[in-house]
Amino acid sequence: MTTEQHVPPGAQGQEWSSGASALTRHIQRVLQRIRVFDRRRPLVWNLLFTTFFVIAAIIDYGAGGWKTIAANADVPEPLVFSMSLGLSVPLLWRRSHPMPVLCFMTAVALVNSLVGAMLQASLLMLFLLFNVALRKPLKTLGLAALLVIAPIVVGTLRFPKDAWDSQLVPAFWSIALVALLGIAVRTRRDYTGALEDRAHRLEIERDQQAQLAAAAERTRIAREMHDIIGHNLSVITGLADGGAYAARKNPERAVQALEAIGTTSRGALTELRRLLDVLREESPAAELAPAPALSDLDSLIEGVRSAGLPVRTTVKGSPAALPPGMELSVYRVIQEALTNTLKHGGPSATSDVLVSYATDAVTVTVTDTGRGGTPDPDGTGRGLAGMRERTALYQGTLEAGPRSAGGWRVHLRIPIPPTPPSPSPTSSPSPEGPTP
Template identity: 35%
Template sequence: MRRRRPGWRDSVGDAALALVLLAFGLAGTAPSAAERGVTADARAYALVVAAALALAVRRRWPFATLAVAAVTTTAYLLLYPYGPILVSFLVAVYTVAVHRPLRPAAVGGAAALALLTVHVFAGARPPGLLGLMPAAAWVVVPFAVGTTVRLTREATARNRAEEARQLADGERLRVAQEVHDVVGHGLAAIHMQAEIALHLLEKRPEQAETALAAISRTSKEALDELRVTLAVVRRGDGTAERAPAPGLAQVPVLRDRLAGTGLPVTVDVDGEPVTLPVAVDLAAYRVVQESLTNVLRHAGPATAAVRIRYTPTEVDVEVTDTGRGTAAQGRAGGGSGLAGMRERISALGGSFDAGPAEGGGFRVYARLPVEERP
């Protein structure tokens, strides 16, 4: 995990903590020593001050802070009984465990523990072996708490990074699907119109001119829609001024555009059209667009029929053709064709089906809820 440099707020917080522990140490050292019949002199207060003030830079230099706290606390315990200085030592151990990797932090904690246990066997009033347990507790407990906090923070950071990666992957997939739908349909229509133009160029040049005009119009429309899609991606907030997103209302325009490619398309609407959420309307339109594009690419000479049925709770979209209904048509587009349509519909809470029709040809069917999934 990348180490974060402490900011000015961290420094101010550390300085404030150091002053609080300094005040606590100055106020509590004399009473704590007096309880055990010892008088706290200037040397005791100097050690308390040094241990507390070292915490002002605890996040910037954790190991240096721990070294100062360990040395001053050990010196204090060699001369005086337990006192408030141990709180400063505890905070220093916790800081190393939180802000440094486990292995170097463990080495630092072990060194601090070894130094602290000196007073168990030496000094004015050594407690002996019975003092090992409380001495170890002043290191083990804050180290365990600090390690737990650090691991929790790292896990949270990893989860956030993973969520951000998943969101970015989802956005890339969405953009890829949009670009595929726009460019794929436009290029398929242009290819078909170009084939017609080449076929008619020598025998009937006036009809070839019509096909070339259709190519020009189709390419302009595809470029305009692609420009809009990329503009929204660049802005990232969806507030760019642009034409409304395509929807089922544009299906007749799509039908007229494909008429110039030699693909007759009929559109049948059943029920009273309702205002759909933008995502639902766009997904339904893309189903029609991608299905008709696949007909152009794979069905051979064929006709196509689009049926749209509105109900109070759902909208059904069905596209059938009279073409070959080949396996290639069923696999059309790979991850961005039928599979992409299925993912788009499923994400909105709908159902999707595609396959050869009973009477020949190919059938694509999608059912979408009128209300977008929250």
């Protein structure tokens, strides 16, 4: 028994290695839940995030902690309070409008540096820099880095200390690391998105291939059922008509016709059951039988003759060994042509079957002396279409149409695939390998 693990939206394709430690997997699951929650309810997360830093900035102002690092501890407290809010409240829009928010916070940070308050809340600008690196082009990221650096440079020039590099270099490193972190997260996110998109496209292609395969299989099954049922029903119809006529004058012939009807119908039922057994998923051990081949033409023609259609067969050339699928296609074309003659040729029709074998192709010509016309006068049959489909499978050609002298003609030509030459013993390489 297997259980399916629910994968939250947006996390498809992220399967953590089974070799990771339990703590690592737990942390990844927690982070994944946080990301999913943030994606579904971004306002809630933004409010929590902003509220935390607003409270921290107000505490720093109220407790007077800012004075311990300020270059000028005499900055008016209302100004300090306003700057604390100006550097923390805009974080609420850091993801939706990162550049406008950063410009506003830069202006507040410039005032902070000029008056010498040096509020630590100015470090919150690094969150804006991270969001710009995560969502904006590199040119915009360069501009954002300059906006973050500007207040630091102004504060260094306005209130210099012993060494200017001790003020600027750590700030530059912090800005570079935050920018690189944003770029890394963005690259990872884009890579994951590309993998998810590729997986989604592969699923679509897989479904399309499955649909195409199912459609092709349905077509093949429909073609087989048409050939099996259509031919046998035509033979049964001919036998029934002949038996009804013979019953009035020759009862023995009528009995023979009825016996032939029983034999033909049982054979058709057996083939139909075998085909349906193969289609049944719950029947893995369905009874299988070899597909009809050209060696079965004699029994096919005997059945047609017993239905009342005189058939003359002629074979030219030496029968070649054909692939089983090709033999089945030739057999079905002959079967369909004779079935059409039975259905549409009339009571006085006769048929000729000519099979010619050549070195490069097998040719079949089936003609009849019936009334002619199309095999499917109502346009709803699949006989001619099925013959063309079978022929196209092996790059063959099929011509079907009425004859000028009356009747119908079906001409089939299928190329025989070349047989690969068998290697001769003298041409096999030496076991010692090639000579230098």
